[in-house]
Amino acid sequence: MAAFVDRVVLHLTAGNGGHGCVSVHREKFKPLGGPDGGDGGDGGDITLVVDSQTTTLLDYHHAPHRSAENGQPGMGDHREGKNGQSLVLPVPDGTVVKDEQGNIVADLVGEGATYVAAAGGQGGLGNAALASVKRKAPGFALLGLPGESRDLTLEIKTVADVALVGFPSAGKSSLIAALSAARPKIADYPFTTLVPNLGVVQAGDVRFTVADVPGLIPGASEGRGLGLEFLRHVERCAALVHVLDCGSLESDRDPIADFEAIEAELEAYAVEPVFSQGGEGVVPLNERPRLIALNKTDLPEGAAMADMVRDELEGRGLRVFDISALAREGLDALKYAMAELVAEARSRVVEPVPAAPVEVPRRHRRRGERAEFTIRREERNLEPLFRVRGEKPERWVAQTDFQNDEAIGYLADRLQRAGVEDGLFKAGARPGDAVVIGDDVTGVVFDWEPTLSAGAELLAGPRGTDLRLDERTRATRAEKRAEQDARRAARAATRAEMEAERRSGLWTDTDDREG
Ligand SMILES: Nc1nc2c(ncn2[C@@H]2O[C@H](COP(=O)(O)OP(=O)(O)OP(=O)(O)O)[C@@H](O)[C@H]2O)c(=O)[nH]1
């Protein structure tokens, strides 16, 4: 039997960004031709895309760990590292994506709907891109950022206009078979249907889809039976049809009791807020328009039972239809009543349920974001500790090669420019206090030395200058001009690159503007 999997936890790791390269242009008789280390490539993203050919999450059940390719490191001679290949994972229509906390992060409806589930890490800038007038030959490059690593839960929620609900063996699958071309499995044992079957129904000029949700039993909303798994599939439906079994021989059941039991389950089930069907707000399951189908009236006891309960149900304001799914009787009236509810729901919906691909924005890399951060004073072993949190400072730390003093100096510059240094002063930090940027797992700890970098600069000249570059005293004027032109061109290229980065929201600081 083909297994159906409609819920799976994926462990995703996007590609890491490649490191930037540190390199100095070499040519005969030109020992120091300027920095030419290229940028690292970006790591590949992992993207979920709705594909109508995909109907289950079975593949992911078998192989839940997926990763995308890393970006290649930059190389000398201004060669950029190759970007890592993105990984595209096809998912069924109606797939809902939840994060580790159970929040819905995407609701993928419609062929081609896309969600970047794990973003690849940004490649690091090479030393060529980091050069400026003050820092002519940076002896460092930025590290590539690690790709995002996420555990996401995927769930399928069937996309249908009408859901058939009822006890096991009430005849839901039989009804869908009678109304549409669908050929679901039908048998006289409970829980024959384990997966909603979808059928397309045509009534006059209204065409709509019907799903036979697997049998419900009391306690379903708390997970009894196959419970919650199935109620989930009802969420997107505009209308419900109660299929009530009038031919049941079980003495403790009758259509009214069944109806009330199912209603209680619908009421207890909390619809997740993302699925508003009628524009504003979420309609709870028990408030969706509903019809009653009294089934199995081809049986004498079925017809008798229908006669006994019809008035009672109609007395509650419900529209009741006597049918036989098996003998295909009474189906037209029911079908047109369903079509009516569907048409009504469609006219209410201001923005139709998206059929066109929905582009869900990438996490991170937001535009125009400011270098915001927080500084909190904590205590560790009776010593003060200052914790800096913020997307940018934490990213800068991740880009820093701590084996390289110049890279550390560059980080200090960035932190200072973003106001972290001032913030620490204001927060009461004193030289020598511990400062942590980030959390306890990936963050780094410094002993804060606010004046050290400034002092060091006074002694050694501006950081990032290579004094040897200025030693060429015997150049001809033509040589000088050519070199200047080349530098200017290189600088313009660097600027353009940095500007592009800035525009993409990455470098909104005023890095190197002074040149
Ligand atoms: N006599 C009679 N039997 C019916 C009718 N509708 C369904 N049945 C029978 O009832 C049994 C259950 O029918 P299904 O359509 O599989 O019921 P279901 O509601 O889909 O059941 P689950 O999938 O287990 O929830 C089958 O043996 C059907 O042949 C009907 O109108 N009249």
Ligand SMILES: [Mg+2]
């Ligand atoms: Mg069934």
